[in-house]
Amino acid sequence: MPFIPHSAQDIQEMLATIEAANMEQLFDEIPAHLRVKNVLAIPESLTEMELGRLMRARAQQDNNLLCFIGAGAYEHHIPAAVWEVASRGEFMTAYTPYQAEASQGTLQLLYEYQTMMASLMALDVSNASMYDGATALAEAVLMAVRANRKNKLHRILLPRSVHPFYRQVVKTIIGQQNIQIDDIPFDINTGRISLAVLKEVAAETTTALVIPQPNFFGVLEEVDALTDWAYTKNVISIAVVNPLAMALLKPPGQWGKTGADIACGEGQPLGVPLASGGPYYGFLCCKKEFVRQLPGRIVGRTVDQEGKQGFVLTLQAREQHIRRAKATSNICTNQGLLVTASTIYMSLLGPKGLRQVAITSHQNAELLKEKLSTIEGVEVVFQSPRFHEWVIRLPKPVALVLRQLAERKMQGGFNLNSMYPELGECLLVCATETKTEEDIRKFVTLLTSILSSTNLLDKAEQGGAHAKTYL
Amino acid sequence: MPFIPHSAQDIQEMLATIEAANMEQLFDEIPAHLRVKNVLAIPESLTEMELGRLMRARAQQDNNLLCFIGAGAYEHHIPAAVWEVASRGEFMTAYTPYQAEASQGTLQLLYEYQTMMASLMALDVSNASMYDGATALAEAVLMAVRANRKNKLHRILLPRSVHPFYRQVVKTIIGQQNIQIDDIPFDINTGRISLAVLKEVAAETTTALVIPQPNFFGVLEEVDALTDWAYTKNVISIAVVNPLAMALLKPPGQWGKTGADIACGEGQPLGVPLASGGPYYGFLCCKKEFVRQLPGRIVGRTVDQEGKQGFVLTLQAREQHIRRAKATSNICTNQGLLVTASTIYMSLLGPKGLRQVAITSHQNAELLKEKLSTIEGVEVVFQSPRFHEWVIRLPKPVALVLRQLAERKMQGGFNLNSMYPELGECLLVCATETKTEEDIRKFVTLLTSILSSTNLLDKAEQGGAHAKTYL
């Protein structure tokens, strides 16, 4: 019996203690006609060895791809120490630190995490994690709504330069409440939010403005101006940022004259592997005046009976298990282990190392951009400063080009076609510090050859049916 | 500075404390003309990320081979828990448990290991490891020599059915002393030691007889008769066995009327990966009357000042750091971590699980043997009972066949040609529990096609130059 320790004798003794004749009797309160009749339609058990063969074969199928996709999930070098330590049983197989005295390891780590993340954002406080970047944004919006009681109807300015999947998630989550979302178009030349448009769209009932940095196109927004505008309009500013970039770029707490009010985003770039999309974690920081609106767990430093320093979950009165229907959020299980990994990652890199990762990513992306833009027919779309990602327009259908690249294990970027049809055949390309000159050369060569091949359409159409991702 | 924590300020403060002007001055006792003048001919440092790319590429070169080689190193399923736990920093980065009170984890584990290994061998005691199976055999021979003081010249009967590399190692190690090694031929029909031959070779000065089980050809020796013969001749019997096989086969302590005196062998099959040949570990067990001759570390159970159970290194008076030139061996660093893994492995499998691994290996090997012997021209050489390995004769040169298989990532076995030229074109083939029917089918199909191809010689000769291993 895998994972069940009971010997035949144990079972006999235990049933005798319970005064049950057999195992069946333990289920005698379940109405008989409800019981499962047929054997479950589930395969027979595998041994770990058999499972290993199966899973190795599956992992192999998806392996050894060269990756220039970013679009919200970024390949970075993760020091081996990060997961070697984070995977220790004591971190990995613990539950939420409800018993603080028996969980000081996790709690101290979370306190250190909060400090690091708040400082990276230049804001006062951080919670201990949200599910992911997209839900963190949704929760940030809900924070803003709760913080602004004067409005009955809430309107949220959500630029289209924010990750389209984030926008979808925000709609799913806050869509259940009385909140209106106003899409803000981006300037087709710069790829960023235009202050002029913003002014047009804004209304009395506008509660918050979401400001991405870098935005979905990799472009840097004029965050100072946007934050200042929001401040003057009494609109709460919500930054959604790449945390790694904040080692190099101006952090939300320093935007404009007052700083953004809330910052959130995806923690994945800080030591979390791509892993098909998760588990990642969302971070959520804010100015101290919003701390009671902050959802999720927060760790506080305190003392024990003898005055010795210790850590506990604090402000629990905001949470669902105490406040129930009036809680700031329903979140319970969060993404603690990922935060553990990120805390170790940030500790290894330190402020200078993290900055160097950001700079190298930027430099590699710029190099790739230069090289790609020399290919005939390839056009760099937005002429604004970028971090490590940007948009190119191809002279052929992006879906078909990507498909051809994919067949050679090259992942050329993210197809913007269905999300931004107005841009035409556009591709979002990313390079991080993990890419070598050799990788870049390979990509450029392959793309050149695909674009110059004449029978692209014929070849690709055969496989076109499978050329989509889960858009 | 990788792995060095010193900040510039630290260095200044420390030099000031030392009253040294600079780093150079710390080396002022080294004659200047001896100092390294030129930069070392070593490549520049790599970052962990760069190293990762290099090593992944190298690992990839040697990867995804299907392995039917045994010959002393066996591929078995290793439960993930084994190395996940053995790799914990507290086991992996500890030194030898010289400070017993700060090393109870390692010491208790070694005590548990000694118990398991002694019991697997059905002998009284076990040490805490030797370097590998071959050196364990050499040390076993030296034990026998020390235990038998009446002889001046020592003759050791070392059958040719013992692993040829073990025999070479024994010769290297004991060759420095006044010990003669008598090779014992094997019976060309059965592949095992013949009692008759033994009787011829034995002499007054014969100190020990080495008995392999299974022997190098995978064949089971008539261990009862051999042990009894040794006993009646006052010859010390040294078993060299596959420890995994001992879950199924009669263990050394039960051979013949008295049991073998000493048992040794390679611990690798018990949870240690193939890993290009090491680190593995040698085990060494004996009857209690030989315990003072046992080299290496031994852990004993004792009590602390309060009578509480605890563990220490014991009988250290045998060891080099106390007895120096008169020590039982010069071994100091041993293979502790491998023993840690094996202890976890044996605990997971238990007596029944271990037996099942042995049985399944045997069954797979028998299946493979049946299938291979249906190929035209392939001949099973010895008609004796086997464990999980055996010898076949091929109708074509083994080196060339193996080379062809290797090009298709199939490792067909170990070439006996140079070690046992008298056997002709023979191959030692192994299957363990890791092999599926599909694997076996693949091997048989590939071998069939290679053997039936007419231009084998031409093709293979081109690559023949590289077709050797480090024989």
Next chain:
Amino acid sequence: MPKLIFELSRHGRCARAQVPRHIPRAINIPKHFLRQEEPFLPEVAELQVVRHFTRLSRNNFSIDTQFYPLGSCSMKYNPRGVHHLAMLEGFLNHHPLSLDINSQGYMACAYELQEILKAVTGMSGVSLTPMAGAQGEFAGVAMIRAYHFARHDLERKEILVPDAAHGTNPATAAQCGFIVREIPTDTEGNVDIESLRAAVGPQTAGMMLTNPSTLGVFEQKIQDIAAIVHQAGGLLYYDGANLNAILGKVRPGDMGFDVMHINLHKTFATPHGGGGPGGGPVAVSDRLVPFLPTPIVVQRSGLYAWHSEKECPQTIGRLSAFMGNAGIILRAYMYARLLGKEGMERVAEFATLNANYLLAKLKAAGFTPAYVNRRASHEFIITLKTEAKEWHVTALDVAKRLLDYDIHAPTMYFPLLVPECLLIEPTETESKEMLDIFVEALIQILHEAKTQPDLVRTAPHTLSVRRLDEVKAARELDVVYKQIIDPL
């Protein structure tokens, strides 16, 4: 206790081998976009980091080191083989937006897990995307909302929850814009049927329930409840936190539930990581299939593909940037394959055996079960009401004292309706000996409560800290090092 990592920091230190090599290229970013001063991150060497966090980890209880009978959390063994295989580079390096042709390995696992979850729940459709139980609840209640909405049944503004429900249930219902109405529990731990009857009506959107309930007993009138809610036009939500109790024995779909979530980090043994991550797939009956959150994996002519908004126009939408906690899905899939169909049934059997054994022993030792006449499910409640009154030793005190016995405390003070309660869930992976040790510890503590109550009241005594001041923590908020926040 180790120092804070910031206290180890020295200017100029870092883990050198981890920092990318300097490239002599310009930074093409105008200055006003750039950060001026460094963030306050520790500057430490690699050994310091490894040692610091290794030492921190040792200040934790965990399944790998202690018995952890935390009710409602199913803290069972997390197979190491599963973790190990999920860390294969082919899985770790796979981008979520890889084209389908480069993702078939992962998608095969996700697809098969969807099928397995259908089989164990008796439901018709599954979406794996919710990232924990609470998000599964959100998805479920949002589907209930979408369902009524699609039928233009717009007045259903109430969600019913038993008073014993987990806090996420009411919080979720509220987050979905519903009014929450509590239904009381009867003396035997069942939903009070009469109150339920009185509460339902045209305003009822649905009811959230777990069965066995968080009181550790099986809701026997489940079919009546289903009938009442359904007749009122509502839907029935199954909180899958307690699925471990019935795996392979009885299925929510067969009990009349319309929608449910499954906590993969409980029933499917994925490690909980000191707070997360989890996984909260939702499973639904036929009528809710169109509303499932996306993406979902489908199989099409031998290839796996993603279905999304386009193929599922009625979906409640997307719940995460990508497709949820993929690595947890992978682990849950592997766990299911290791168990197989026989193993699934054994989970419920042995979880129940262990709970009832513990209950029997504790009863014999003089402890008071909350529901004396009931069979325990995979968990059960004891109440220390009497002990609290007689010796002024509370459930909290007993819980803290257990820590000194090197055993994690059970869940305390939940469900809220049972005074001074401990909710005890041993799970199926613990041995009889371990349970006996736990019983012995509780007996011992009871004895201490009588003879040296202060010892219990001031516990724990053997950990790195004594009992912590939570009030001070909340009053003098210190949640960021060196930035003490004024009381708000």
Next chain:
Amino acid sequence: MPKLIFELSRHGRCARAQVPRHIPRAINIPKHFLRQEEPFLPEVAELQVVRHFTRLSRNNFSIDTQFYPLGSCSMKYNPRGVHHLAMLEGFLNHHPLSLDINSQGYMACAYELQEILKAVTGMSGVSLTPMAGAQGEFAGVAMIRAYHFARHDLERKEILVPDAAHGTNPATAAQCGFIVREIPTDTEGNVDIESLRAAVGPQTAGMMLTNPSTLGVFEQKIQDIAAIVHQAGGLLYYDGANLNAILGKVRPGDMGFDVMHINLHKTFATPHGGGGPGGGPVAVSDRLVPFLPTPIVVQRSGLYAWHSEKECPQTIGRLSAFMGNAGIILRAYMYARLLGKEGMERVAEFATLNANYLLAKLKAAGFTPAYVNRRASHEFIITLKTEAKEWHVTALDVAKRLLDYDIHAPTMYFPLLVPECLLIEPTETESKEMLDIFVEALIQILHEAKTQPDLVRTAPHTLSVRRLDEVKAARELDVVYKQIIDPL
């Protein structure tokens, strides 16, 4: 302390998922070959195993958790990246007898490590096969023997070792059939040159030395020593245990040594595993190259190949069944690549800086260095002779008391010639703060020795056990559970 795993055992238990499926095939082995009753192995479930050994591990000091100033052992940080990459499946699953064409990845690493070791030692040839320092010594001394033998110089029966030498040196010489002759040390910690001169002769096969010596000082007259030994016809062996002190600063080959080993688990930071494995490659000057143990990797027209007996007819032979501790070789190689040439030099610099800093601080605090006038190498000795006399607190007591301060004890009572000594080696990877903590602890203990000597004499007090009875352990030998062996 956890119970013994055997005490958790229950008949019929095991980690089911790890046991191969039953195959319905006969066992073709006659009965008299088969085992009749089961071996005494524990019968436990997977969680029990993981929990038991995880808990055991927590009863250890280690580099990952504590400062470990164990002299002569170079307990420095073992980079996790190195371990991680050595565990890649392509390395782990590779059979040692794979054909060369299937082994080029591993062989490239081994070959390059050979080259790197030549560069840092200043030697001409390297063999990686010895599995630890002591086996390297064996190989080295066997080569010395083979060298004389090949020259028909058959009367050289003596090996000289300083009295300060590590026990493996005389033990090795004896195992190679030599007579061991000890050379005394002078008052400054150097080899007594006059005694050496008197000792050498036609019977001298060679001398074993480490420099800096195990006394923690650099042997300044090393060239005189080399000349004396060489003039007598002997060869000079370098015990590489202390290579960390001079890496990139001075090379054994340049000092006149003919042969040496390198402890990869010291200088090259491979983890020591609680006793092993290690690695003990040998490096030799020209004249000993033909005698190197096999196999050795060579490069031949772009491909790597093994050289063995056939290509090296004068080799002393094979030292292990395959090619030594391959995984350790791989790790040492990676460490060397991470350090690069600049990093190599820094090792000696910072190891020396740390040692001299500690020495200066301890001197200032009133401790007595064994060699007051000498610069410390990467390690140094303090002697507690005075303290032992005055307060009856021994070096052992101080060592044990340090454990209570959560610091591993230095090496005690070695070298044998310094009374009540502690041999302290901080290594380069420890921070100044850690060293300061260590000094503070020793000062504190010195104070305790004066004020409450019993506290020190009965230490440790804070670990899972108090001081252990080693005499009982040796007298009442209990080395196998339930099989107490009678005193012999």
